[in-house]
Amino acid sequence: MYKVIIVDDEAVVRIGLKNTIDWGAHGFELIGDYANGREAWEAVEQHRPELVISDISMPFMDGLELAGLIAAQYPYIKTIILTGFDEFEYAQQAIRLKVSDFILKPITAQEIRLLLDRVRTEMDEDTKHREDLGRLNSQLKQSLPLLQERFLERLVAVGLGKAEIAERFAYFGMSQAGPLHLVMVVDIDDFGDRELFSYEHDAEFLRFAAFDIFKETLEPDNALLFRTREERMVAILSGQENESLLIEQAFSLAEKVRYHIEKYLKFTVTIGIGRACAHIELLPDSYKGALSVLDYRFLLGKNRVLSIIDMEGKPTSPLPPNLDWDRKLASAVKTGSIQEAFQLIENGISELKSSMAPIEACFLQMQKVVLSLMNSIQELVVHDQEVSFNRQMRLMDVYGFKTLDEIEGWLKDVVRSVMSTIADNRSHLTNMQIHRAVEYIETNYSNDKMSLQDLCRHVLMSTSYFSLVFKQHTGETFIEYLTAVRITKAKELLHNTTLKFYEIAEQVGYKDPNYFSILFKKHTGTTPKDYREKQVKESGA
Known part of the structure; x- marks a missing residue:
């Protein structure tokens, strides 16, 4: 069963939809109906329905504003808009808000039933799609190149243990050639005279073209290649028994890469070559050396192949293998x-x-x-x-x-x-932040524009984490707590002043006195008028 709520300010529409539709027969559980967007939004936050059927024209918060909130925070919830306005701009707004459907009133019970069946079919297909293990396996295979790149980046950037390296190499079908290993890093200097300021996809195309040359040049030598998140190209070379021979091989391949990129793509790269290491788990040392030597581009100019040994010499004393x-x-x-x-x-x-x-x-x-x-x-x-x-x-x-x-x-x-x-x-810090939040609410409850985002900015917390700890500390959500404060302040004003009801509503943060009256009765069981009269009688007695 999928949970659904109805939002319409016309009671006859809500009652009609509730009583004429066998919701369960169509795969839905009707968990509530609401007369305006504000009440509906509170229900969405509390119950997280899968479907919201809403009118557009409503007091306090219209259907499109409600749909916008849902699309921003709960994009998996489907929204269907019902409206009597046959205007193109409403349809445009609905499309921008990713509304599932936009239905013109009046709509018959039969049309609603057909609509529910169609939406249920879509939801069932979405569920099946997410649970389709075959599709997930296919996606995994498609993701393997990226997963391999991320593994190789971790291997050279932070280092991994022998067991994990062996497991990952076997998983990706790669060979740990030896006995020596070395890292080469290629960094694009710039894109020459090309105007790329407004065409980022051109830059991405050129990076792809450079990596293609990189692969064509090095793959025959069984090098392990990948691109980093900083848009650098990296090769792990292995196989030589002599460090000088491995460095010589690296220089030869690097020079080919540099030459072909300059010749065919008309821009330049600088290539850094790190030190050779005897164990693959020590590759971070070689990688750091290759990155370090790229800094010498500042002194020596672009379009070069540089080795850390040429720039800084060999280590003079043995160092422990994991210095980070x-x-x-x-x-x-x-x-x-x-x-x-x-x-x-x-x-x-x-x-x-x-x-x-x-x-x-x-x-x-x-x-x-x-x-x-x-x-x-x-x-x-x-x-x-x-x-x-x-x-x-x-x-x-x-x-x-x-x-x-x-x-x-x-x-x-x-x-x-x-x-x-x-x-x-x-x-202690969390307690202090919640205390500041409560003080902020107590001080600014009269501001009808107060929002969770404003409060979180004030206390320097994310909305998701704040909502969690605020409920843990107070037992209420932000909206529940704010409403309770406002109702308490309204009671004090009703009891101690002769202000008119609309003045009291505005002073406690509600510009709409009708909405204030509805909310006051919902929380106290009586209207503001009856509450004041009762307080006057009790004071007189």
């Missing part, structure tokens, strides 16, 4: 994963031990870790706690430890304390 675990540790601390943080500390210390790196290199690595943690603290905790932790993690303190095991224990203690404080700080 400080960044990963800071990320784990921010996300609250204490097990992941401890595992990263253990792995990092273990790598330092096995690398046999000089003690000064180990101390420098520890200082990087401390700096990353201090940056996390500055971002996520209040000032007094930040000062306390900064004292606890002075950069020079690492020199006071005699073993890496002592440093490991110290780091775990600091991380445990930091993560506990961050969790407490987040809870």
Whole structure:
């Protein structure tokens, strides 16, 4: 069964549709009928129906405004507009709002039944389409090239473990040739004299053409190729047993790519070649070198093939293989994963031990870790706690430890304390933001334009997260809470002043006094007039 609501300010239309249509026989459950768009929007937010059948001309909020809200926030809900206005501009607006159908009144019960059957068929087909595993498998196969590109980008950008690399290579049918590996990065300098400012698709076409030349040149050498999200072209070369031979091969291929792109596409590229590495999981070092050498374009000019070894020479001392675990540790601390943080500390210390790196290199690595943690603290905790932790993690303190095991224990203690404080700080911050939101509502309830978006901008929270925590803290949605405040203020004005009802409505944020009266009775069980008279009688008694 699909849930449906009816919205029409004519009671006879709503009653007629409710009583003359066997909704269940057509696959629908009628969960409500509403006299205006505002009430209907509240129902949509609460019940999330699959279908909304609405009139256009209604008080407080018309059908097209309602359809616009639905299209913006719940695009999966189908909307059908019923109207007596046979005007082209309404049809145009309905099309822009992605309304499913636009039906002219009067409409017979038989036409409604046929309409429901058609909409149900469309919904059934959509459901079947989403659940069609064969289609999903087909889409997966179509996505494999992109998935492979993203895997290769992760492989060179952040590094992966041996097990995951072996699994992914087998999945994509790729070979881990060896024994040496090297990364080459191609970056487009510019597009020459072409005018591309107004034709971004031309730029994309030229990038595609450049990558096609890149593939034709390198694929015969069994290179692994992909494009990054920064529009660079990357190749992983493998297979030589001698570093000089692999670099020579890379230079030869890079020069062919550079030459052919300049000759056939009439623009230039700069190509960076990283250092060779003996293990595929160390490719990030080669990739970083290839990216780093591209910076020398600033000094040497465009349209060149550059090697990191030519620019910066070979490393003078062995370094531990995974020197970016400080960044990963800071990320784990921010996300609250204490097990992941401890595992990263253990792995990092273990790598330092096995690398046999000089003690000064180990101390420098520890200082990087401390700096990353201090940056996390500055971002996520209040000032007094930040000062306390900064004292606890002075950069020079690492020199006071005699073993890496002592440093490991110290780091775990600091991380445990930091993560506990961050969790407490987040809870405190959320409470403060909700308090600010309540104060904002209490102060600005008379503003008839007040919206959830305005409130979220005031407290610097996203609408989705705010709605979640506001309901958790107050037990009510934003609209429910705002309405309760406005009704309470209206009661006070009715009891303590002689203001007219329309004046009270305006003072509590409702420009339409009729809508205010309807809402007041809905929440109090009595009209504003009866409420005032009752208060007067009770005061006199």
